[in-house]
Amino acid sequence: MAAKLGGQQISALLESLPGIASVLRSPVADAIVGTIRAGVGLGDFREGDANELVQFGVRRGLLGSEEGEQLLAEVKDACKRARAKKTKKKATATVKAKRVVRGKAKVKTPKATVARKTTAKKTKTTKSRAKKAKKKR
DSSP states (O other), rough: OOOOOHHHHHHHHHOGGGGGGSOOHHHEEEEEEEHHHHHTHHHSOOOHHHHHHHHHHHHTTTOHHHHHHHHHHHHHHHHHHHHHHHHHHHHHHHHHHHHHHHHHHSSHHHHHHOOOOOOOOOOOOHHHHHHHHHHOO
16 A cells, blocks of 8 residues: 655655656645636636645644535535536526427428508598599589
8 A cells, every 4th residue: 555645755755856746746736726727717616626725724724624614515515506507507508409400390381472452541632632623523
């Protein structure tokens, strides 16, 4: 079994082998990078990153254990709601896509138009002209 390395051992290893830093990257560093990318929209937010950062803060005394647990519960709840919303949105998009496909399959034929005989309504001026014409006769 592989033994876990402590902070001093990792520091000594990183100093002695310059290229090993990229191989033995800290999970906290990965969590920081992932969280920053998610914050600016370059990636998705991961619960694991939040968990790692909260554990780091509790270990270092930056956060209390109760505060850390409460924060993780809020994060878990928010992620659950986001997943449900994303799933619902995806399902709605699928239904809409199916409707579009069905709509395109049906070819609507134009209805025949009935020719109407146009009748001109007599306006006041037309009526008055007709009356004047009768009087002149």
